[in-house]
Amino acid sequence: MATDDPIIDLRGHDLNLLVVFAVLMREQNVTRTAGQLHMSQAAVSAALGRLRRLFGDPLFVRAPGGMAPTAKARRLQVPVRRGLDSLKVAIAGEPAFDPEHSSTVFRLGMSDDLEALLLPGLIAQVTATSPDSSVFCLQANRMTIAGLLESGQVEFGVSAAAAWGPEIHSRTLFASRYACLYDPRTLRRRGPLTLDEYVALPHVMISADGTRGIVDEVLDSENLTRRRIASTAHFAMVPLLLASSPAIATMPRHAAEVFATQLGLEVCEPPVDLPQFTVSALWHRSSAEDPRVRWLVGQLCTLAHRLVPGSP
Known part of the structure; x- marks a missing residue:
């Protein structure tokens, strides 16, 4: 009898292949992937062959310094990453986060006007509280930040308010003009x-x-x-x-x-009537329970309150 039960459909697949895929997407290099997973290069190459047959696509093609993902691989990146994250939480529980002993890389997307205001203070706060952690910032604006969050290229965004969909959570940091x-x-x-x-x-x-x-x-x-x-x-x-x-x-x-x-x-002041606007911290709903996300959003709120009088 045919069934649409996704659990039954998964029985014929090796979910460990998705771990290899996720690391290949991050490293885009077989040698580095093998090192990260403590596998041989031959084993990673064999897993890639199975992934290609599973998805009916090359997934990665040769490029200078390693491999470049195909369009299908890029489309698969977000659902695979989120599925693995959900499985990890289901098995091990929500991870604890101890800033003092963490070595987290916080990846943010924001435009350089917001970097000018927030980035120096945020680096100072993070390195003072979590000395082994880092803050990496990617160029973004309100038209591109949702895509960066959805793709997993950044975990956080800071942007002028816009009509975010239900996938994006936000918290107002300050008002500006x-x-x-x-x-x-x-x-x-x-x-x-x-x-x-x-x-x-x-x-x-x-x-x-x-x-x-x-x-x-x-x-x-x-x-x-x-x-x-x-x-x-x-x-x-x-x-x-x-x-x-x-x-x-x-x-x-x-x-x-x-x-x-x-x-x-x-x-x-400009001699024309220009609108005021709010600036918000953003994160994807799939990471809403991640303690690292909650911690950094708290850091951003504290910083905004210090830098912009009257902030929430």
Whole structure:
């Protein structure tokens, strides 16, 4: 009799092959995978052959320095990793986490305006409390962070609020708004800008795709335009561009104040009505019970409360 029971369907498969697959995805090298699993290279190669027959796909192809996953392997990565994590918890229980004796690598995704505000303090907090742990940050924004969390490339995200689906859990860290930033040495002035000055001055735009920004949307509603002389996808480039051009930039205030303090730049309120927004810590629901996740989210909340007065 046919059945759809997944437990019955699994009886004919060696689930240890999925362990080999997960490590191959991480290492992308047979030799390193063999070392990680205390197996011979021949045994790993044999397991890869069985995986290829099981999934009807090469899964990995030769590449400089090792092997590159195919599109199907990348699609399999998340369900396999989560399935193995669930089995591990089912067998061994939820792992304990002792920060003082842990050597965890915390992988975060966030944009560089948030790195400017949070990363120095987060590194200091983590290394003071968990000396053998590390903080690795990948470039992300609110359009890409959900994909990084779902793929497992990062365990945490920090991003401006968006319409996250049910798979992404979040906690508000702080509220922010926009500000103008300029170099008083190149612009030869200080203090706030009038609307006429704001529109007349050259602008450095920060845009992931080099098209438009929130400023353009607001100015359009008032039948105004600005003169954009440059665009960059990286907030950290803005101070360098402002140092060489008599221009202004409009960016999140939390980053503008960091750059102003460190580099002697001027911050002022924009003479247009730009929206406020919230910044949140993010994690995938599959890791919601992981004590490492709960601990780092707590570290982020503590840090945000210290850096941004009035944070939750």
